[in-house]
Amino acid sequence: MILVTGATGTVGSHVVRLLTDQGVPFRAMSRRELPGGVRADSWVRADFDDPASLARAVAGVDTVFLVSVPPVPTPDHDLALLTAARAAGVRKIVKLSAIGSGERFEGSTVGAWHLAAEEAIEASGLAWTMLRPTSFASNFLWHRTPILAGDPLPNLTGDSQQAVVDPRDVAAVAVTALTSDGHNGHRYDLTGPQLLTFPDQAAILEGVLERPIKIADVHALDQLPPAMATGVGWARAGGASYVTAHVPQLLGRPAGTFEQWVRDHREAFAATP
Numbered sequence: 001m002i003l004v005t006g007a008t009g010t011v012g013s014h015v016v017r018l019l020t021d022q023g024v025p026f027r028a029m030s031r032r033e034l035p036g037g038v039r040a041d042s043w044v045r046a047d048f049d050d051p052a053s054l055a056r057a058v059a060g061v062d063t064v065f066l067v068s069v070p071p072v073p074t075p076d077h078d079l080a081l082l083t084a085a086r087a088a089g090v091r092k093i094v095k096l097s098a099i100g101s102g103e104r105f106e107g108s109t110v111g112a113w114h115l116a117a118e119e120a121i122e123a124s125g126l127a128w129t130m131l132r133p134t135s136f137a138s139n140f141l142w143h144r145t146p147i148l149a150g151d152p153l154p155n156l157t158g159d160s161q162q163a164v165v166d167p168r169d170v171a172a173v174a175v176t177a178l179t180s181d182g183h184n185g186h187r188y189d190l191t192g193p194q195l196l197t198f199p200d201q202a203a204i205l206e207g208v209l210e211r212p213i214k215i216a217d218v219h220a221l222d223q224l225p226p227a228m229a230t231g232v233g234w235a236r237a238g239g240a241s242y243v244t245a246h247v248p249q250l251l252g253r254p255a256g257t258f259e260q261w262v263r264d265h266r267e268a269f270a271a272t273p
């Protein structure tokens with residue numbers, strides 16, 4: 001049995017869909033109920049802040065897909081899941097981490113909380129796979145309101161390039177790692193196929209949506225929360241400016257482009273959430 005945490009989220013919801021399509025048994029975990037389409041006996045309501053609920057979530061589970069989005073940058077949610085998983089005899093954890101975790105930028109560590117969680121999982125003796133994607137194409141959905149209002153989108157990363165990844169590819173790689181032991185002990189940086197600046201991405205969005213997209217440079221990174229400023233500063237300095245072959249190697253097909261992701265989500269930009 002596979003436990004999918006973050007099951008109502010961007011990546012987790014695609015993992016649930018793929019496992020359903022493949023007929024692989026799983027249990028989805030979240031605090032909110034899952035939207036329709038998943039059998040009720042395949043879902044557990046649990047909260048990383050509630051150890052008893054985590055114990056119920058991992059009971060009888062062999063492999064966990066671990067997605068944590070703590071309200072502040074801390075490995076606590078990962079560690080709580082790890083404690084419950086070890087007690088329940090879980091064999092393997094596939095963790096959704098982030099590109100650059102552990103890199104140094106201006107005296108601080110990028111993704112320090114993801115790194116601490118990765119290290120605890122590695123030290124636990126459980127089998128593991130770490131997925132370290134770059135920025136998700138879907139982050140542009142956060143900007144639906146300014147896009148519809150014609151307001152500028154904040155460009156935090158200047159002219160640096162990133163190979164924005166389609167979260168559906170991240171989910172597909174996760175399913176590959178969850179359903180095969182061939183990826184145990186591997187750490188994969190997951191990128192899209194093409195290096196793009198934020199203005200490049202805005203231009204693609206503008207072309208597909210056929211509406212003007214304005215951007216405004218944000219220089220004052222010190223106004224961001226410190227952990228976020230470290231990661232953004234690292235990316236802005238070109239830290240994430242590379243393409244890897246992991247998505248095509250693991251999936252046996254090219255990684256999805258940013259443009260294709262926008263085309264597939266045109267409708268989502270038609271109205272505010």
Ligand SMILES: NC(=O)c1ccc[n+]([C@@H]2O[C@H](COP(=O)([O-])OP(=O)(O)OC[C@H]3O[C@@H](n4cnc5c(N)ncnc54)[C@H](OP(=O)(O)O)[C@@H]3O)[C@@H](O)[C@H]2O)c1
Nearest residue numbers: 006007008009010011030031032047048068098134135136
């Ligand atoms: N966005 C990016 O560009 C990017 C890039 C690289 C890495 N990442 C990493 O990807 C992860 C986020 O993945 P995502 O975008 O798929 O997540 P997401 O869309 O933000 O969804 C978060 C999920 O976590 C669940 N959740 C939140 N708090 C919870 C709690 N206390 N207990 C139980 N479940 C909880 C939410 O479900 P309920 O609210 O229903 O409980 C939801 O299913 C983060 O670790 C992030 O660092 C993101």
